[in-house]
Amino acid sequence: xxxxxxxxxxxxxxxxxxxDWLGMHRTMLLIRHFEEAVRSLATAGxxxxxxxxxAGQEATNVGVIAALAKGDMIASHHxxxxxxxxxxxxxxxxxxxxxGKEAGLCGGRSGSMHFIDLDNGNLGTNGIVGGGIPLAAxxxxxxxxxxGDEVFVCFFGDGALNQGLLHECMNxxxxxxxxxxxxxxxxxxxxxxxxxxxTAGPSIVARGEVFGIPSKMIDGMDVRTVxxxxxxxxxxxxxGKGPSFIVCNTWRFGGHHVGDKQDYKADAETKxxxxxxxxxxxxxxxxxxxxxxxxxxxxxxxxxxxxxxVAVERVRNAPEPAATRLAEHVxx
Amino acid sequence: xxxxxxxxxxxxxxxxxxxxxxxxPNVMLIGEDVGAAGGVFKQTEGLFxxxxxxxxxDTPISEPGAFGMAIGAAMAGARPxxxxxxxxxxxxxxxxxxxxAAKVRYMSNGRAxxxxxxxxxxxxxxxxxxxxSQGFYAWAxxxxxxxxxxxxxxxxxxxxxxxxxxxxxxxxxxxxxxxYPAKGAVDADIPLVPIGKARVLREGSDVTLIAIGRMAQFxxxxxxxxxxxxxxxxxxxxxxxxxLDQEALLQSVRKTxxxxxxxxxxxxxxxxxxxxxxxxxxAFDWLDAPVMRLGAADTPVPISRTLEPLWRPDAARIxxxxxxxxx
Numbered sequence: 001x002x003x004x005x006x007x008x009x010x011x012x013x014x015x016x017x018x019x020d021w022l023g024m025h026r027t028m029l030l031i032r033h034f035e036e037a038v039r040s041l042a043t044a045g046x047x048x049x050x051x052x053x054x055a056g057q058e059a060t061n062v063g064v065i066a067a068l069a070k071g072d073m074i075a076s077h078h079x080x081x082x083x084x085x086x087x088x089x090x091x092x093x094x095x096x097x098x099x100g101k102e103a104g105l106c107g108g109r110s111g112s113m114h115f116i117d118l119d120n121g122n123l124g125t126n127g128i129v130g131g132g133i134p135l136a137a138x139x140x141x142x143x144x145x146x147x148g149d150e151v152f153v154c155f156f157g158d159g160a161l162n163q164g165l166l167h168e169c170m171n172x173x174x175x176x177x178x179x180x181x182x183x184x185x186x187x188x189x190x191x192x193x194x195x196x197x198x199t200a201g202p203s204i205v206a207r208g209e210v211f212g213i214p215s216k217m218i219d220g221m222d223v224r225t226v227x228x229x230x231x232x233x234x235x236x237x238x239x240g241k242g243p244s245f246i247v248c249n250t251w252r253f254g255g256h257h258v259g260d261k262q263d264y265k266a267d268a269e270t271k272x273x274x275x276x277x278x279x280x281x282x283x284x285x286x287x288x289x290x291x292x293x294x295x296x297x298x299x300x301x302x303x304x305x306x307x308x309x310v311a312v313e314r315v316r317n318a319p320e321p322a323a324t325r326l327a328e329h330v331x332x
Numbered sequence: 333x334x335x336x337x338x339x340x341x342x343x344x345x346x347x348x349x350x351x352x353x354x355x356x357p358n359v360m361l362i363g364e365d366v367g368a369a370g371g372v373f374k375q376t377e378g379l380f381x382x383x384x385x386x387x388x389x390d391t392p393i394s395e396p397g398a399f400g401m402a403i404g405a406a407m408a409g410a411r412p413x414x415x416x417x418x419x420x421x422x423x424x425x426x427x428x429x430x431x432x433a434a435k436v437r438y439m440s441n442g443r444a445x446x447x448x449x450x451x452x453x454x455x456x457x458x459x460x461x462x463x464x465s466q467g468f469y470a471w472a473x474x475x476x477x478x479x480x481x482x483x484x485x486x487x488x489x490x491x492x493x494x495x496x497x498x499x500x501x502x503x504x505x506x507x508x509x510x511x512y513p514a515k516g517a518v519d520a521d522i523p524l525v526p527i528g529k530a531r532v533l534r535e536g537s538d539v540t541l542i543a544i545g546r547m548a549q550f551x552x553x554x555x556x557x558x559x560x561x562x563x564x565x566x567x568x569x570x571x572x573x574x575x576l577d578q579e580a581l582l583q584s585v586r587k588t589x590x591x592x593x594x595x596x597x598x599x600x601x602x603x604x605x606x607x608x609x610x611x612x613x614x615a616f617d618w619l620d621a622p623v624m625r626l627g628a629a630d631t632p633v634p635i636s637r638t639l640e641p642l643w644r645p646d647a648a649r650i651x652x653x654x655x656x657x658x659x
Binding site: 073075105106107109110114116118119123124126127128131133134135136137138139140141142143144145146164165168169171172175176328329330331332 | 357358360386387389391392394396397398399400401402403404405406407408409410412427428431432435436437438439440441442443444445476477479499500501575
């Protein structure tokens with residue numbers, strides 16, 4: 001995914017950068033189809049352990065990451081396949097890892113929840129709620145020490161709002177003005193518990209404001225809103241002005257993990273959120289603006305379906321890790 | 333050859349930090365009052381003046397977040413030395429230590445690493461009591477992915493600190509505060525001490541004393557007194573618990589046929605049990621007596637001036653144990 005900067009022939013000056021909305025749409029589609037494939041594989045018993053899908057949250061995943069430069073880094077969480085893909089993970093390497101295969105990027109040791117991909121600037125998905133937050137904040141500290149201008153994003157869910165780590169890191173990044181963007185993907189539930197039942201105070205946004213961090217709650221189902229808001233936060237961070245906090249209101253279509261019956265959700269609310277699906281919304285806008293056509297989008301979707309299917313075929317029956325690998329990489 | 337100098341434990345480690353920060357701009361120092369204040373125990377004195385606030389980070393009292401950030405910094409190319417003021421406060425960092433730092437290399441199939449040093453202090457003798465005295469090196473040694481260093485003298489401490497900073501894994505470095513003023517000869521260039529190599533501090537033929545950290549100094553004192561009666565104790569300091577130089581310990585036991593393992597932490601489920609088991613498994617046929625273990629009481633550390641010295645082994649207790657074992 002990249003922003004396109006076209007050069008105007010006459011002046012040689014770059015035109016105003018136009019965001020790659022179509023590219024963002026493509027990545028959202030990839031995530032949706034990827035998650036669907038993982039769901040099928042998990043239902044068929046092919047996935048070891050628990051797996052948490054991000055279908056429904058694609059706009060927050062993609063909108064944020066599209067606003068980053070290649071060298072910028074993210075720390076993800078347990079619902080992190082979308083972040084990994086948007087940050088550039090190879091589809092088959094991620095899928096192979098989720099299936100615990102030798103061919104997975106991490107040799108079948110990390111699975112879905114501990115996938116680390118530093119080559120693509122991803123400090124990893126994380127099995128500890130809030131665990132990735134200090135990793136991104138600390139990477140920012142290191143970057144500043146070496147004089148770099150990279151920006152670092154901490155993704156976390158509303159479930160992490162009550163972890164002390166978040167507040168400690170907001171405090172430290174604020175006093176040190178570190179280039180960090182805190183992104184809360186607020187899908188309304190920490191596991192099976194509604195956010196309102198466990199979260200005190202007048203608003204989530206106030207939790208950033210109390211540290212003097214510019215904080216904003218936005219529609220996390222609209223990739224463009226997410227992108228433009230993040231872009232401002234990234235510019236601010238890169239300019240040395242310190243962290244920002246963005247709360248993206250969103251919804252996980254598939255529940256906490258594959259197999260979650262979701263009987264704690266009200267049907268009317270589910271219906272309301274499904275109607276706000278970020279992908280059709282983005283498609284409609286792209287067509288209306290003449291950036292693509294319905295036919296082209298169909299072709300694009302067919303390409304992505306094939307891309308995912310090929311990856312599934314490649315890794316589904318790929319070899320398990322060799323027994324001799326068990327004790328490798330404990331120490332360097 | 334450069335003449336060795338006499339340095340205290342504290343001064344020796346401080347010089348090691350200076351050397352490594354000077355040699356590698358990626359080395360950072362992170363902790364509470366480690367900057368301008370120079371450390372609560374003057375253990376970072378003068379570094380801030382040379383290296384400044386971008387590389388020496390004074391944190392708020394926020395151990396979980398600050399240590400988590402040190403891990404992130406390490407994953408992103410820095411080599412942080414993170415200081416936990418008192419070993420007991422390490423519990424505040426345990427999630428980050430166990431679930432992130434220790435596992436990153438394994439989880440990433442060797443594609444990422446966490447080259448950091450967690451430096452902390454411990455020890456009894458200053459009546460600091462239940463929450464300011466303990467050293468959790470046995471806990472740390474139980475976590476796959478960590479390395480654990482417990483030095484007993486200035487030269488080893490300095491050489492091991494240099495090696496720990498250069499190591500590509502998380503290394504936990506436990507310093508007994510009571511050793512800080514202890515003096516010893518240190519070569520001027522502060523030679524690296526490899527992590528994973530034990531050191532024979534005193535040769536002897538009658539019994540092997542395997543002693544951790546400050547206990548090694550007590551064991552040397554005991555050996556001196558025993559020598560007056562013609563008993564020659566061999567004193568070995570493992571120096572690093574993970575990786576443990578098993579062969580050095582076994583070699584000594586095969587020579588002396590008797591061993592006492594001495595530790596300044598609670599005896600149950602600790603280092604002494606692990607080392608005694610290794611000897612039993614791999615040198616049983618050489619033993620003339622069961623391996624003996626001396627450890628601290630299975631209690632929190634009391635603050636009372638009367639009770640605190642009773643809590644852990646000392647030279648007199650080691651001496652007595654040797655006489656019992658040999659009788």
